[in-house]
Each structure stands twice: as C-alpha cells, then as structure tokens.
Amino acid sequence: MKAILKGAFAAAAALLVAGAAHAATLDDIKKAGVLKCGINTGLPGFAYTDDNGKWTGFDVAYCRALSAAVFGDPDKVKYVNLTGKNRFPALASGEIDVLSRNTTWTFSRDVDLGFTFIGVAYYDGQGFIGRKAMGVKSAKELDGASVCIQTGTTTELNLADFFRVNKIKYEPVPIETNEEARKAYVAERCDVYTTDASGLAATKTTFAKPSDHMVFPEIISKEPLGPLVRQGDDQWADIARWTLNALINAEEYGVTAANVDKLAAKATDNPEVNRMLGTEGSLGAMLGLRKTWAVDAIKAEGNYAEIFERYLGTKTPLGLARGLNALYTNGGILYAPPMR
Amino acid sequence: MAQNASVGLTGRPGWQRLWSDERTRGLIYQLLAVLGLALVVAFIVSNTIANLQRAGLASGFGFLFDQAFFDINQKLVEYSSTSTFGRALIVGMLNTVLVSAMGIVAATAIGFFAGVLRLSPNFLLSRIVGAYVEITRNVPLLLQIIFWWVVLSGLPKVRDSLALGDAVFLNNRGVRLPAPLFESGFEWVLAAALAGIAAAVYVARWARRRQQLTGQNFPVVWTGLALIVGLPALVYWIAGSPVAWDIPEPTRFNFRGGFNVTPELVALWIALSTYTGAFISEIVRAGILSVSKGQTEAAGALGLRPGQTMWLVVIPQAMRVVIPPLTSQYLNLTKNSSLAIAIGYQDLVSIGGTILNQSGQALEVVGIWMAVYLGLSLLTSLFMNWYNRRIALVER
Numbered sequence: 093m094k095a096i097l098k099g100a101f102a103a104a105a106a107l108l109v110a111g112a113a114h115a116a117t118l119d120d121i122k123k124a125g126v127l128k129c130g131i132n133t134g135l136p137g138f139a140y141t142d143d144n145g146k147w148t149g150f151d152v153a154y155c156r157a158l159s160a161a162v163f164g165d166p167d168k169v170k171y172v173n174l175t176g177k178n179r180f181p182a183l184a185s186g187e188i189d190v191l192s193r194n195t196t197w198t199f200s201r202d203v204d205l206g207f208t209f210i211g212v213a214y215y216d217g218q219g220f221i222g223r224k225a226m227g228v229k230s231a232k233e234l235d236g237a238s239v240c241i242q243t244g245t246t247t248e249l250n251l252a253d254f255f256r257v258n259k260i261k262y263e264p265v266p267i268e269t270n271e272e273a274r275k276a277y278v279a280e281r282c283d284v285y286t287t288d289a290s291g292l293a294a295t296k297t298t299f300a301k302p303s304d305h306m307v308f309p310e311i312i313s314k315e316p317l318g319p320l321v322r323q324g325d326d327q328w329a330d331i332a333r334w335t336l337n338a339l340i341n342a343e344e345y346g347v348t349a350a351n352v353d354k355l356a357a358k359a360t361d362n363p364e365v366n367r368m369l370g371t372e373g374s375l376g377a378m379l380g381l382r383k384t385w386a387v388d389a390i391k392a393e394g395n396y397a398e399i400f401e402r403y404l405g406t407k408t409p410l411g412l413a414r415g416l417n418a419l420y421t422n423g424g425i426l427y428a429p430p431m432r
Numbered sequence: 433m434a435q436n437a438s439v440g441l442t443g444r445p446g447w448q449r450l451w452s453d454e455r456t457r458g459l460i461y462q463l464l465a466v467l468g469l470a471l472v473v474a475f476i477v478s479n480t481i482a483n484l485q486r487a488g489l490a491s492g493f494g495f496l497f498d499q500a501f502f503d504i505n506q507k508l509v510e511y512s513s514t515s516t517f518g519r520a521l522i523v524g525m526l527n528t529v530l531v532s533a534m535g536i537v538a539a540t541a542i543g544f545f546a547g548v549l550r551l552s553p554n555f556l557l558s559r560i561v562g563a564y565v566e567i568t569r570n571v572p573l574l575l576q577i578i579f580w581w582v583v584l585s586g587l588p589k590v591r592d593s594l595a596l597g598d599a600v601f602l603n604n605r606g607v608r609l610p611a612p613l614f615e616s617g618f619e620w621v622l623a624a625a626l627a628g629i630a631a632a633v634y635v636a637r638w639a640r641r642r643q644q645l646t647g648q649n650f651p652v653v654w655t656g657l658a659l660i661v662g663l664p665a666l667v668y669w670i671a672g673s674p675v676a677w678d679i680p681e682p683t684r685f686n687f688r689g690g691f692n693v694t695p696e697l698v699a700l701w702i703a704l705s706t707y708t709g710a711f712i713s714e715i716v717r718a719g720i721l722s723v724s725k726g727q728t729e730a731a732g733a734l735g736l737r738p739g740q741t742m743w744l745v746v747i748p749q750a751m752r753v754v755i756p757p758l759t760s761q762y763l764n765l766t767k768n769s770s771l772a773i774a775i776g777y778q779d780l781v782s783i784g785g786t787i788l789n790q791s792g793q794a795l796e797v798v799g800i801w802m803a804v805y806l807g808l809s810l811l812t813s814l815f816m817n818w819y820n821r822r823i824a825l826v827e828r
Contacts, residue, residue: 176789177785177786177788177789180789180792181788181794184792184794200790204791204792205792206792226684226685234685235683235684235685236683236684236685236686236688237684237685237686238605238685238686243776243782243785243786243789244785244786244788244789244790248502248503248786249501249502249513249790251503252501252502252503252513253501253513255503256512256513256514262503263505263605263686263692264503264504264505265505265776266505266776266778266782266786267776268773268774268776272776276585276776279604280589280590280604281585281604281605281695283685283686
C-alpha cells in the first residue's frame with residue numbers, strides 16, 4: 093500500500109515539479125548539499141542497517157563513493173528506501189538523484205522508461221531456493237509448485253518465461269518486499285523462492301537453519317545489476333558512470349583506501365593512476381568536479397574489491413565468490429574503460 | 433420586482449446597472465471562477481504533457497495492447513503471460529469486484545444480525561456483540577487484514593492438509609475444492625433453475641396480493657424453496673446427472689485438479705466483512721431505534737410475535753434510515769479492498785502497480801485506477817438510490 097501511495101505521490105510530484113529535475117542535476121545536488129540515493133528496503137549484504145542503525149552494504153557503498161566524489165564527504169547522502177515497484181517513479185520524478193538498488197539493466201528500462209544505466213556493479217542471474225527435504229534437484233522438476241516472487245521485478249517476468257518455455261505449471265505467490273517474501277517462504281506458503289542468486293545467498297543467511305535449504309543449480313536469466321540515473325543529463329550520468337569505473341580501475345591498478353592518499357601525494361610512474369587521482373591531467377575538471385574526486389571516492393569505502401569483500405565476499409555470511417565479478421585479468425568479466 | 437429595480441437605476445451607465453443587479457453579479461463571479469479553474473487545469477495538463485515529452489515518456493493507452501509477460505494466480509477469465517496488459521487489468525478488476533461483492537453480502541448479513549442482537553434484551557448476547565463492534569471498528573483495517581492473513585498462514589502445511597472426505601483440502605495455501613465439470617444436458621438444469629426462480633417470484637406476488645385481499649396466509653417460503661431447489665434437482669436427475677467433479681489429488685508440491693480459494697482472498701474477505709459489518713450493525717441499530725416505540729406497541733396489541741414485529745413492522749421502517757448510510761459503507765468496502773496489496777491479493781491496484789512498473793505508464797495506470805473505482809462506486813450508488821426510492825415511505 094505504502095509503495096503504491098509513494099508511486100502515486102511520485103506521479104503527482106512529477107506533475108508539479110517536473111522540469112526542475114532535468115537540467116543540471118549536479119547543480120541541484122550541490123545546492124541541496126545532499127545526494128539523494130535510492131536503495132533497497134533491506135537486503136543483507138546490499139543495503140541493510142548496521143548495529144548503529146546506519147545504512148550500509150554494497151549498494152550503499154556506491155552512494156557513499158558518489159557523495160565523496162561530488163562533495164569530498166561520503167556522508168552527505170540521504171537514503172531513500174524503495175521497493176521494486178516504486179523505485180522507477182521515484183527516480184523519474186526527481187525524488188532521488190541516483191538509484192543504486194540491485195536493478196537489472198534491460199532494454200525497455202533503458203530505452204522506454206527513460207533512464208540511463210551507468211554500468212554494471214554486479215553480474216547476477218536469477219535462481220531458486222527450496223527446502224532440501226522436497227528432494228528436488230533441479231528447477232525443471234518444479235511442476236505444480238508454488239513460487240514466491242517479488243512483484244514488479246524482472247524476476248517475475250523471467251519466472252513466467254521459464255515455466256512457459258519448459259511447459260510446466262506453477263502457482264505464483266506475489267509479494268511486495270524481499271522481507272515479506274522470506275516470511276511467506278518460511279511459513280511454507282510457497283515451495284520455492286526466486287530472486288537473483290546474490291539475493292538468495294543473502295536471504296539464506298537469515299533462515300533459522302540455512303543448511304536445510306538449497307539453491308538450485310539453474311540460473312535462468314542474465315541479471316546485470318547497476319546504478320541508474322534519469323535520461324537527459326549527460327553530465328550527471330558521466331559523473332555516476334566514472335565514479336563506478338574509478339572504483340573498478342582502482343582495484344586493477346592496486347589503489348586501495350589505505351594507500352590512495354600516499355599515491356595521490358605526488359605523481360607515480362603509472363600515468364593511468366596519476367590521471368585518475370588528479371596528479372596528472374584534468375579529468376576532474378572535465379566532469380565539473382574537484383581534482384581529487386576519485387581520491388575521495390576511493391577513500392569512502394575502498395576500491396571495488398574491498399567493497400565486495402567487505403559486504404558480499406567469502407568472509408561474510410553471504411559467502412559469495414567473485415565469479416563473473418572478478419576483474420577480466422582474474423578470469424571474470426569486470427572491465428572498466430581506461431581513465432584517459 | 434426586476435422592473436422596479438431597473439426603474440430605480442435608470443440614468444446610470446449600462447455596466448453599472450448590470451453590476452448592481454445581484455443576479456448578474458453572481459453570474460459574473462461564477463463565470464470568473466470557472467474560467468480561473470479552467471486555466472489552472474489547462475496549465476497543469478499542458479505542463480505535464482510537456483514534461484513527459486521532455487522526459488521521453490510516451491503517453492497514451494497504446495501500452496494496454498502490449499504483451500504482459502507476467503503471471504497472475506487468481507483469474508476469473510482466461511489469462512496467461514502471453515496476454516496483454518489490458519487483459520491483466522480486466523483480471524485485476526474482476527478480482528476487485530469479486531472480493532467486494534463477497535464482502536458486501538457478508539458484511540450486510542453480519543451487520544443486520546449484529547445490529548438486531550445488540551438491542552437484544554439478553555445481556556450476555558448484547559454485550560458480546562458490543563465487544564465485537566467496538567474491537568473491529570477501532571482497529572485499523574490494514575492491521576486486521578494482516579492479522580487474518582497471519583492466522584490463515586498458521587493453518588497446517590500443505591503436506592499435512594486437513595482433508596474432508598478426500599475431496600476438500602484445507603492448508604495454509606488455501607482451500608482446495610472439487611471443481612464441477614458441466615456436461616451436455618446441464619443447460620436444462622440451468623433453465624429449470626431460472627424457471628424455478630421466476631415461478632417462486634410469481635407465487636410470492638400472488639400470495640401477497642391474496643393476503644392483502646382476503647387475509648389468508650400461504651406458505652410462500654416452502655413453496656419457493658421447493659420451486660427453486662426441487663425443480664432443478666428433478667431435472668438434474670432426469671437428465672442423468674450431467675455434472676462430473678474434478679477432485680483434487682495431492683501431488684509432489686500441491687494439489688492437481690479442483691480449484692483453490694487462496695488464503696489471501698479469504699483473509700481479505702473476512703477482514704473487510706467483519707470490519708464493515710461492525711459499522712453496518714451500528715447503522716442498523718440506529719435505524720431500529722429511530723422507529724417510534726408506538727409502532728412496536730401497536731404491533732404487539734395486534735397480536736404479532738416479537739420476531740414478526742421486528743421483521744414486518746420495525747425493519748421495513750428502519751430501512752429508510754438505514755439505506756443512505758449503508759450505501760456509504762458499501763462504497764467504503766469496495767475502496768478498502770485496495771488494501772489487498774498488503775497481503776498480495778492480486779486486485780486492480782496490485783496488478784496495475786505491476787503494469788505501472790513494467791511499462792512505466794504511471795499517469796495512465798493511476799488514471800485507470802481512479803476511473804474504475806469511480807465507475808464501481810457510481811454503479812453501487814445508482815443501484816442503492818434506486819432501491820432507496822423503491823422503499824421510501826409513500827406519503828399520502
């Protein structure tokens with residue numbers, strides 16, 4: 093209900109304030125003194141509150157890096173929690189400046205909905221989790237099962253495609269948020285829960301006995317998750333895009349939160365690092381930012397590898413391996429364009 | 433009068449004369465107000481269109497013909513993920529109508545019973561009903577919907593379903609019932625049922641007229657029941673039982689066959705009807721109390737029993753007071769059914785929200801929502817107003 097209200101309000105807000113949000117997002121953000129970042133309503137690893145009640149996680153880290161790039165301060169962020177349903181109206185209406193909420197980059201969202209995806213922060217795919225006691229080994233054996241899904245997501249569409257193509261039947265149990273879907277699954281309202289594999293790993297950690305459940309081997313879709321901004325303000329899209337690229341490149345060049353200050357103190361023998369950290373060239377000025385924009389962004393939460401390992405990696409409860417999300421030099425497909 | 437005024441004002445210029453005329457002045461004010469309102473609306477509309485175009489969002493209702501790609505679990509008409517957005521909206525609207533209609537029937541029954549019982553001289557009975565009314569009326573509906581949903585999710589798991597004669601299964605995924613499969617010959621049963629209803633109505637009218645003319649009673653209820661139930665049953669037997677039953681069978685995950693009433697529908701239905709029923713009971717109570725005591729005493733003096741007094745004398749007069757606020761409760765119930773989204777019942781708002789998200793057509797979808805609820809409410813009002821006029825006291 094709340095989601096719908098928000099959606100309706102966003103639509104109403106779009107009526108009244110549309111126009112204000114289009115021209116120069118960067119100026120608006122600087123004037124407001126705060127970056128409005130749309131994140132999940134709660135998903136372990138990606139966006140959750142820590143012991144002090146502060147939002148943290150993989151998606152939140154990007155908001156903080158972007159805030160640091162703009163303001164030099166990672167804490168000038170106002171987090172707006174959004175469901176799968178109200179995230180797009182919130183972005184379209186200018187309620188948020190950037191959406192960093194494990195959102196799949198698809199053709200229609202990029203083209204038809206009028207957004208610009210600025211890159212891929214996490215390569216994911218949709219999977220299923222079920223109880224081991226069911227004795228099911230593959231998602232193709234799920235004929236007649238009840239499946240919990242979050243509404244308004246690509247997973248809802250992939251699910252329908254998967255069962256239609258495999259000519260098997262299922263009962264969809266639509267749920268608004270990840271948390272409610274988890275509860276419905278625990279109450280055995282449904283046999284399996286489907287979402288992105290990373291989300292399944294995150295959700296599995298919250299079960300009373302995680303070992304009673306298994307993630308099926310099938311990955312039924314490509315889910316490149318990344319931040320997105322409104323279409324029509326290329327300067328702001330560039331800032332968002334190159335902040336992400338800087339974090340990935342920082343990993344490749346060995347720039348970390350710990351050594352970034354030292355490397356930025358004076359030019360090193362790696363010109364790529366020098367240009368990124370502002371000791372050579374004028375990349376910051378081209379974006380309309382400070383010379384040290386990337387230094388601040390990296391200092392916020394570290395480079396891509398540091399962020400990944402802190403929130404999602406094998407030492408966290410989620411225990412996700414880098415897999416596709418390793419750098420191209422390490423057998424993954426993570427590849428950021430050069431800083432030149 | 434008008435002549436007098438114009439005579440008194442002769443000599444002044446025409447516009448001043450117009451301005452001094454109260455009626456003309458009122459008209460000018462109203463014209464200005466309408467003009468102002470039209471300007472504001474025109475500004476909002478043109479601004480919206482311009483901004484939507486700038487944001488690259490196509491507007492219009494063409495998206496209703498695009499493929500939906502998502503599934504719906506409760507559908508009263510044929511629907512699959514290859515159907516269109518438009519059809520998905522129809523499915524959602526029918527689900528809204530279904531739960532609203534079920535809710536209105538149940539809430540009316542609960543409300544009338546509770547309203548009458550609340551006035552019962554039996555202390556315990558009236559207090560129990562009083563407690564029900566005060567509790568359900570004073571707890572937010574959303575919480576009640578979630579409460580019933582949680583209660584229903586506490587039903588046995590699917591593998592431990594409560595079975596009734598191996599045909600009806602109850603678990604936390606709903607009630608699985610046998611589904612009737614109609615075979616040829618059933619149309620005769622249907623025709624017999626219609627004929628039975630028509631005959632019962634005719635008998636009732638005839639009996640009423642006879643009673644008014646001669647004072648003689650006729651067992652209308654039993655005759656009506658025999659006609660409505662007995663006639664189709666007879667034809668059913670003659671036609672050789674033209675209905676087969678699709679009995680649900682347990683499978684690995686759920687049941688195959690039959691049809692399922694989801695816990696979401698049941699939870700929403702219980703919550704809506706008990707909540708609205710409490711309000712209706714208060715309306716009924718007020719209606720009964722509005723009938724003067726003399727009526728009851730007169731009925732008693734004529735020798736009517738208390739039950740007869742209630743249903744033949746008091747309630748018909750109370751209805752005139754009850755119907756207008758009852759209409760509001762029906763409208764509220766229909767609109768409140770949109771809270772379905774909290775528990776994942778796929779009504780118009782839930783499915784519209786999904787479409788809004790997949791197509792990005794926020795304004796159009798919100799517009800459709802408003803139009804459908806407005807339409808449903810107006811239809812309900814029309815019917816209730818017609819009924820209200822029908823039962824209104826004919827004054828001579």
